[in-house]
Structure formats: C-alpha cells, structure tokens
Amino acid sequence: MQTHAGAIPISVISALLTAFISYIVYQCLLSPLASFPGPFLAKVNKLWRAYATYRGRWHSDIVALHRRYGPVVRIGPNELSIADPEAFLQIYRLTWVLGAALGTSRPFAKSASYSVVQGSRPFDLAGERNEKVHAAQRRLVARPYSMESTLRLEPQVDELIRILLGKLDAVATPPTSQVIDLGHWLQLFAFDAIGIVSFTKPYGFLASGSDDGMFPRLEQTMHSASWLMHAGWFFRLHQKVMPWLGNWLAVNDRNGYFFQFAQREVQARKDHGGSDLDIVGQLFQAQQAKAELNDLTISYMMTSNVFAGSDTTSIALRAIFLNLIRHPHVMEKLRSELKNNLNSSPEKIVNAAEADSCPYLQAIIYEGLRVFSPAGFMLDRDVPAEGMMIGGRRVPGGSVVGTSPWVIHHSVEVWGEDAEEFRPERWIETENPGHLRRFFFAFGGGTRTCIGRNISWLEIEKLVSTLVMRYDFKLAPDAVISEYCGALVFLKDLRVQVSRRDI
Template sequence: MYEQLFPTSIWFLAIFAASACTYVIYQYVFSPLASFPGPLAAKFTKVWRAYGMYKGTWHRDIVDLHRKYGPVVRIGPNELSVGDPEAFRQIYRVSKAFPKGASYSVVQGTRPFDLANERNEKIHAAQRRLVARPYSMESTKRFEPQIDVLLDTLLHKLDDFAKSSQIFDLGFWIQLYAFDVIGTVSFSKPFGFISSGTDNAIFERIQKAMDSAAWLMHARWFFNLHQNVIKPIFGNWLALNDRHGYFFQFSKDEVEKRKGKPGKDIAGQLFQAQAAGGQPNDLAITFMMTTNVFAGSDTTAIAMRAIFLNLLHNPQMLKKLRADLQEQCSSSSGSIVNSSEAESSPYLQAVIYEGLRIFPSVAFVLDRDVPPEGMTIIGKYIPGGTVVGTSPWVIHRVQEIWGADADEFRPERWLDEERIGELRRFFFAFGGGTRTCIGRRQYQGAFTITWLEMEKLIAALVMRYDFELADDANITEKCG
C-alpha cells in the first residue's frame, strides 16, 4: 500500500510545483501587466493588497508606491493603481463609464438596493434617479434651519469648554454634529448625540466595520467562506456585517417610526415618491437610510476634522479665513452664517476644497473593470477585464496637476481663476464619473448636504473661537 501511495504523492507534488512555477513565470514574464512595476508579492497574489489594507496605512503607502514606481503601479495579479492624469479621466468618465470592480460586491453583500456599491451601471442609474431629488440643492435648502438649531446646541456645549479654557476633543464633537445632521436630514430629528455629549459607542462600531470592509474587499474568498460556513456554525466574526445587521436594524427602526408622518426630510420625500409611483419600496428606503447612517456621517466628519487640523497647523491661514468670513458675513446674527453668506466667502470655499484634497475621506483605490475592448495607459495596451483604479490620495498629489507644492495645504491654489476649472477636473474626494457621491458639491454655485453642513460648521467655529492645538494632542489618521 505504501509503495502504491508514494509514487502518487510524488506525482501530485510534482504537478503542484510545476503549476506553481508556471503561474509565477506567467505573472512575472508573460502577463499583459508584466511590464508594469510594483512590489514583487503583488504580482502573484491578492493577499498582498488585502494585507496592505488591513494595516490601516494604505492611504500613505499607495502614495509612496507611486513615488517609487511611477504613474502606474501593479498592485495585484490583475490590478493596476493609476496616477496618470489622462488615464484617470478615461477611467472615471461619464460617457461609457467603466463599471465598478468585483471588490464592491463584498460590501454590497445580498442587498438588492445599494447606491454606493451596485456594480451594474443601468441598475445604479435607475436607483439614483429614484432617490436623487431629496439630495438636490432645492431640498438641501430646506434643511438649513434644522442644521442651525443643531449648530446652536453645539456652540453652547463648546462655550462651556471655552469659558474654562478646558482642553477637549474637537474631532469627537465634530463627529457628534455630523451624525446628528444625518438624523435631522434623514428623519427630521437628530439622534441626540450633541445634547447628550455621547455617541453610545456607535462611532467605534462604524470604524471597526470600515476597517473590516477595507481588507475583505480584497479577500472575497475568505468573506464567502465566513458567510457560508463559519458564520452559520460559529456565529459572526466580521465587523463588516454590522452594515447589514446592526446599522440596517437601526435605520429600519427609524424608518418605521418615520412612516406615515408629514415632512420634507429625505425619508419623507422618498415615501412621497413611493405614494405617487410605488417606488422606491420600504426595503429600498431602509437601505438608503442605512447608507446615510453608516457612511454619510463618518466621511463628512473625517473631512471636517482634517480641515481644522490643517488650519491649526497653519495659524496664518486660520487668521485669513476668519478675516474673510467677518468681511463677507457681517450681517449674520450671532456666529451662525447662512448658506448664501458661506458661499460668498471665497477663502472658506478654498479651505474646504483644499482640506478635502489634502486629506480625502476615501482612502482606497476605487476599482473599475476595463471594458471588453480594452484601453491604453501610458502607451501600453490593457486588456478588457483588468482591474484599474485611482486613490484620491494619489491623484490629489500628482505634481503635474497640482504643482510642486502638491503635498502642502495651500487653499490659495483654489483662488486662481485661470486654473480652477482644471483643478476641479481632478478633484476626486467624492469619486468621479457616474458614481460620484450623491451628497457632493455641485460646481455651478449650488450645494448639497455634505457641503452645506461643512461650510456652516467651519464658519461658525472659526468666527466664534480662537483654537490652539494641545501640546499633547493625540492625532491619529483614519480614513474611510
């Protein structure tokens, strides 16, 4: 028996070794991506990219990789990170859009309605049409009085710290504000986080779920194994499932309480659309509100915290912003400016753009699938089915676009009327092409929810307080 098994084992090992060698030689020499530089391990396995995301430093690491290897870096056996401006505009174009990569299917899971992660362009377009109106400029303006109430509550809380010159965590209070804004615009009532001064541990759950999603997007085999084998037997071990579990139930409860009541909040407008035409249904509304709760507050809070950190590191810019606001917003009652006044402050708008450029909330490469006809990047043909994409952290630091000071926080670059159109073409903080965030700012003088809550908070705090960074400030970098 041993003599019969021994040759079989030898043959099995030989076949395995030969297959492995063939795979390595193909990826290194004959693959269509073989000529693109990148880390050695990335050429052979997606584990390298998954581990890079797991470490939590990917947003900085991917920038370093491009500085080492050039405008196009191979980050997987069939994946390229692109920092070339021409290729970037082709990948994220509006006409004949490149579909989202398979990595998004991990975050979508089994959700039939997922505006952020739906890969099919036709389905996404139909879903976006269903929910677009509540996020429009016209609808956003209706939310301003409620946001003013939240800001007033926040300012009274911060006044207590100011009177005692007490050191406090401004970033935490900014996130409380962002989450309460989401409650207000979604369900006509805040979640009470500002008034209570606590988040009930929700922020930690969001962060863990985001961290979990980051690496699982590139380890689909493990995610599928967990969902189909591990979870049914041993229970849930992945924080990502909070998106479909805890936060879905949280939003479902709010939607149920909101149903049947009048109001112009987002949920109310979606229910009105449902009454008029039958769509979106209750499940789709709940999924949309889950996205608001899960991602809408966190990404906005990251952006606002980054803006304040950069202003504190650059006190001359903080002083300039305060002077510009005082000049443009002199008619404001108290220190809460209205949206028109905020829009009229050129330096405030420049500060927001620059803060989002230098520290975009989205830290990963936004994967897209090359269409069947293929594409050309820096003179090299890329076959259909290849995964290509760009990180906002990479494209926002390309010196060809932003200049030799691309790594510096310099709002003045957005005041150059001759260049602002070009800069906006490569502004990627809200995504690009057909898949831009539904809460992004519009470029024709209009604004939507995300921009409105940012400009009002920043203006209010800058005009009311003098800030200093604490000597022992604990600064950590976390992105979505």
C-alpha cells in the same frame, strides 16, 4: 522510483513545483500586465492587497508605491493603481467624451470587490455594479439630495449648530477653558445632522455628549469591509458557514445592525410624522408615483445615510480644522474674509448663501479635502472588453483599474511641486479652476459621485465659518495626531484648547 507508504510521490511534487514556477514566470514576464511595475508579491497573489489594506495604512502606502514605481503600479495579478491624469479622467469622468477615440462609449463598471459591500441588498447605490440598475436607483431617490432640497433643511441644521455652540461655550469661556477632543464633538454633530436631514430629529448624541458605542462600531465595520473587498472568497465562505458558526465579520453590520437601525428610524418617522422637507418625508411623497419606492427600499437608502454620511463629513471637518490650526495665517485670512464680506460676528450662524459667496472659504474646503480626503480606498473599476491604453501600453478588458483620492490628490503632475502643501490659494490663483476640479476626487466622480455631497458641503461650510468666527483654537501640547485607514481615513486625537473670541 519507490516511495514510502503515505509519502507524496516525487512526480507529484515535481509537477506542483513546475506549476508554481510556471505561474510565477507567467505573472512576472508573460502576463498582459507584466510590463507594469509593482511589488513582487502583489504581482503573484491578490492576498497581498488584502493584507496591505488590513494594516490600516493603505492611504499613505499607495502614495509611496507610486512615488517608487511611477504613474501606474501593479497591485494584484490583474489590478492596477492609476495616477496617470489622462487615464484617471478616462476611467471616472470623461468616458463619454473620449469614447470615440479610445474605443469605449460607456462608463467603467465597478469591480467585483464591491459585491462584498453590497452583500444581498437589492438596492445599494454604493455597491451596485450594474450601471443601468444604478442609474435607475439613483433617479428614484435623487431629488431629496439635490441642492434645492438640501437648502430647505438649513434651519434644522442651524438648530443643531446652536446645540454644539452651547456645548463648546461651556468649555471655552474663561475661567473654564479646557482641552477637548474637537474631533469627537464634530463627529457627534455630523451624526446628529444625518438624523435631522433624514428623519427630522437628531439622535441625541450631541445633546448627551456620547455616541453610545456607535462610532467604534462604524469604524470596525469600515475596516472589515476595506480588506474583505480584496478577499472575496473568504467573505463568501464565511457567509455560507455563518448559520452554523455565527458572524465573525464586522462588515455584516452594514447590512445587519445598521440596516436594522435605519429601518427602525424609517418606521418611527412614518408612525410619528415629521417635516415633509426631510429626506424620508420626500421619499414618502414620491412613493405615490413610484411603486418601486417601498419602505424597504427607503430603509436601504437610509442605511447608507447612517453608515457613511456622518463619518465622511466629520473626517472632513477634522482635517479642515487641523490644517487651519496648523496654518494660523490661513485662519486669519478666512476670518478677515468672513468679517468683510458678511459683516459676520461671533454670535452669528453663517448661512449657506453667505458661505457660498466667500471664495477663500470655499478654497479652504476644497484644499482641506484634497490634502486629507476622508476616503482612503481605491475606487476599483473593470476595464471594458475593448481594453484601454495607459501611457502607451494596452490594458486588456477584464483588468481592474482604480485610483485612490490620496493618489490623485497628491499628484505633482496635477497639483505642482507643492502638492503636499496645504495652500488654499491654489484654487483662487489658477487660471482654470474647472481643470483642478476635474481632479477633485473626495466625493468620487462621474456617474458615481456621492449622492450626499450637497448635504455634506452644507454642513461643512456653515460649521467651519461659524466656529472660526466664534472661537480661537490651539492644538493641545499632549495631542498626538494619528491616522488610521479602514476604507475611510480616520483622524484621531484632535485635542485642542478652545476659547471664545469675544471674551
């Protein structure tokens, strides 16, 4: 058949159409993952997931998808979202126990999506995909993050709490009681706390009441990383042309702006000294026996503290206080426990040992982080070459599987019919609290559990108990609480009226 000059031959069009239809048929009917349900576009194009993440509602969208399709949802040509409890434990926590029966004896490695997070960093606990390399890196820096080391930093955290109390007292004492964005002040506290535990000194955000533009920059970087993790080809292309076209992706701030910020803080800490108890001080001491722990490696580690340490804790604090305000009977029950167990007064800063002795306080923290986990993204893992079984169906090696904390934390199969309800009593009433904690995923799980968990928990338990005893909180009439998912789930507009309880 003849064609006009410049026109595409019919045979080429036919071949392309045939290839396209064949690809669709393969993905929907013949692929090893074809039996798993999910949105049509997700089955045939990975860009579906990138766009779904970019929209900023992924934490709730993925929960809705599981309600529609069941415990396993296909969210990419080669990717599955998992809500099945047994599969969840296999992927993240119990591979070394179940290995003999399930044909695998090693943890599932992080998927290729984490390469976007790591970039060119040689040391990165969050992005490192190789399990052996990650284990070696974690051992190198783990000691300062232990509970023993964390408790030594408690006096420094107390100093910061006193600054926050002074700021809140100024707006909480009649007749000057006024509405404030409590979330903003909690984030200022959490960011300064990272400065204290890492470098001995706060950044001064809490004292000034301003973040100097840091918080929006953190949020933009998080959001950029969240969708680019699923458009890796675009990220790699951008990195190649960046020397000529400039940087257009906020994700590069993680290994650029925030690394430079941390590097300056490390150098300042070295030049001017500080407490040997802070994280950098302990790492400097460890340098004497560990040559590979050089200043650059320490700066990479502190970048993770700066980049992720404050937002995760501040979101957790916001979620806990929002739920306490919305459930006044829980608030009063907590106050009663603190008063009876600790003889606590509004003037007292509760210490960690006292907080640990209050089971209802601990239950509130667990429950607050269950119903509103700071992490909203899926923790993707590669299925080992041997493959795995999920619900009686085989998933071949090389597939990507993962679970979002929001999915497993809202699973009716794990938590019961009231899984959506904020009910701290579930952690006390259960006959097997260890079973519930196996499914507590706010800090990740297994070998990849967040290294800063102890620091975050210390800040949360001390601040929640201290503020609850000192102040009454009431949600402002004009508060419009909103959520936005950009890797982390940012809780916005926690506007409350604060008043002193002893006045």
